Amino acid sequence: MNGIRKTDKTRAFAMRCIAIALVLAFVASACVAKMAFVQLLGRSTAIAAEQERTSRITLNAKRGRILDTNGTVLAQSLERYNIVADPMLANEFEPVKCTKRTESYCHQINGKSLDVTGAAAVARLLASVLKGTNAMELGAKMSDSNRRYVVLAKDVTPEIKRKITALHLGGIVYGELTNERVYSDGTLLGPILGGIDDEGKGVAGLEASLDDTLNGTDGYQVYQRGNNVGEQIPGTLTESKEAVNGSDVTLTTDGDVDWYVKKALLDGIKKYNASWALGVVYDLKTGGILALEDTDEYEAGSDAAKLNSSRVVSSTFEPGSIGKVFSMAGELQEGLHKATDRFTVPDTITTSDGQTYKDAETHGAEQWTYAGILKNSSNVGMIMAATNYSDEKRHEYLKKFGVGTLSGLDLAGESAGMLGNWQDWDLRTRNTVLFGQGYTMNALQITRAIATIANGGVMPSLKLVQSVTDAQGHVTEAKTGASTRVVDEDVAKQVLNAMESVSDLYSNMVSVPGYRIAAKSGTAEVAGDDGTLSSIISDWSGIIPADNPRFVITVVMKDAKVGSFGGLTAGPVFADIGEFLMQKYNVPTSAKRTDAIPVEW
Known part of the structure; x- marks a missing residue:
């Protein structure tokens, strides 16, 4: 009996030990699980906290x-x-x-x-x-x-x-x-x-x-x-x-010149009671645009400046009699005339196709050379001189002088203007293109075309960007586009000579003391706000000094109420700007003119 009781006690003790061991094992497992949970959660929490603190800063x-x-x-x-x-x-x-x-x-x-x-x-x-x-x-x-x-x-x-x-x-x-x-x-x-x-x-x-x-x-x-x-x-x-x-x-712009051009234009529209004006200054020596301004008052960076293009590039118009320069140059280049050729020019002409044309002012039959026709800005004389100048050639030389072609400055909002195909010209347009009507240009295009005459017949590539400097200070000069010969040097000299006689005609109103000027004025009807030809463009594009060309200046005005001809409005503003340029750049004065081509016979 004693042995049985001892066995039962031993078995009971063993069972208690097993129970205790199971409890301890359970507690240990729970602890391990808890520890693992805490470690994993802690790691997750640490990662989350680190991600919370981590910033990517631009x-x-x-x-x-x-x-x-x-x-x-x-x-x-x-x-x-x-x-x-x-x-x-x-x-x-x-x-x-x-x-x-x-x-x-x-x-x-x-x-x-x-x-x-x-x-x-x-x-x-x-x-x-x-x-x-x-x-x-x-x-x-x-x-x-x-x-x-x-x-x-x-x-x-x-x-x-x-x-x-x-x-x-x-x-x-x-x-x-x-x-x-x-x-x-x-x-x-x-x-x-x-x-x-x-x-x-x-x-x-x-x-x-x-x-x-x-x-x-x-x-x-x-x-x-x-x-x-x-x-x-x-x-x-x-x-x-x-x-x-x-x-x-x-x-390439010069802030002082640009400021002065802006001032001259604003003074000009006030003096001549014009709607607006614009101006361009080109430096033949550097090939750069020194100024391009208009009378709009849009501050750079403003909504108005973002929504509106400069009139210098966006406004196109018939150049009027400035276009006679391109026609004369083309005819001389084709060997049809010389600037000394003689004409008897009435103030009215009716062509064989029944179209009648008049000069701006009434006059008798004048004995003018071709240079005299340009000086007196005769529409009739231009038609007479173009008898053997085909429509195709008229179009070809307008194109060569940049009509209908962008300036190459890559300016936002620039309009190339309009030049229709010569085969589509009507009976009247084929002759009006001889004196700057029937096609349109902007002020940059006019400046480039006149610069071609100043540059000995070679059309220069306009430049507005002078250089680029990167973040490390390396300077890269801007590439200059290719120049294109349009007419021979001798032709350009004859036209330049005739343009100087044009300036002589306006010397009482357009002059820069000590300096010779070669220029051409223009006047053209353009569409007004009502859509009809009720507005007037007055323009002047000139070269100064004429004997040693340095600058080309173009001034354009719209609806000048005090005198509508370009020589009476845009011309004096040109002279104002020209005088400033001569003083600023200390340009040597001109030699006396001794080689003027006769304008009468």
Whole structure:
């Protein structure tokens, strides 16, 4: 019996041990499971926290500058900041009252502690330095506590950003570096420079056509940011790429000349009561455009400058009698005439196809040379001289002088004008093209055509961009397009000589003391606001000095009420600009004229 009881006790003890072992095993398993869970959860939480702290910050590339030929900055991007808030942290914000211990990081406005907390308190602090905003608007932007990013203000200056930093809102409010495009000369070259959009992309003018050159490549940094200060935690930068700034572009324009041209044009429309005026100055020595202005007052970068092209490139019109230069040059080149050929010119002519043409002024039968026909701007004389000048040749030389062809400057909004196919000309148009009617041009095209005569018969390639300087300072001179010979040098000299006689005719109104001028004026009817031929274009394009050509200046006016002929309105403005150029560039005075081709016989 004793043995049985001992066996039962042993069995019972063993069962208790097994039970205890099972309990301990269960507890150990639970602990291991708990430990694994805690480790996994902790790792997941750590990863989540790290991801929460990790920021990818864009390093904005600065857009390149646009400068004039003197290095004067016309457009540049200045350091600015977008002020950003974390609404979740803003709603948890508790202002720190100012004491001796907390004075380096406390929060107050004008020496007074805040009586609110959360986003409202953050908004009040910001409104005290962000002028033009109010606390209610700022608070509303931060009201959604589930958001982590909201832009409160754009293009804030570094000075304001420093004031925001002094509010001790690190981690809640911070600044992201950006750039603001600013233009230094107001309405000068307004639509020519154009503007950029909110994303910093060029959308008009040179800002658009040169966008790839001016625009840089943004960089970035990936790092962890502390919640308390909002700054980078040292040693946490994991990835980065430097921003590459855009290239600077230097133009051929001279700010002083452009300013003076603008002033002369504005004075001109006031003096002659004109609707608008425009002007171009081309430097034969450098091949660059020195000025291209109109009387519109659109500030560069403004919506108006983005929506409107400069009249210099967008306005096309019949050049009027300036077109006689192209016809005369073509006929001389084809060997049909010389400038000394003699004509007896009445004031009216009826052609064999029954079309009648008149000169602008009544006169008797005048004995003029071809040079005299140009000097007196005779439509009748031009028709008489073109007897053997075929329609196909008339069209060919107009095309050679650039009619209907873009200037090559790649300016936004430029119109090529209109030149119809010679086979489509009607009986009247085939003759009106001889004196600048029946086709249209813009001021740049006229300037290039007259520069062809000044350049010995070779059409130059106009240039507006002088050079490009990349972010490393490497300078690349802009390539100059190919020049094209249009007429022989001797032909160009004869036409230039006749154009100087034109200027002599207007010497009482158009003169630059000490300098000879070769020019041609024009007047043409154009469509007015009512769609009928109720408006007048008055233009003048000239070369100065005539004996040693340096500059070509074109001035155009619309609806001048005080004198409508180009020589009476656009001409004097030309002279004003010419005199300024002679003084600024210290151009030697002209030799006395001794080789004038006779204009009468």
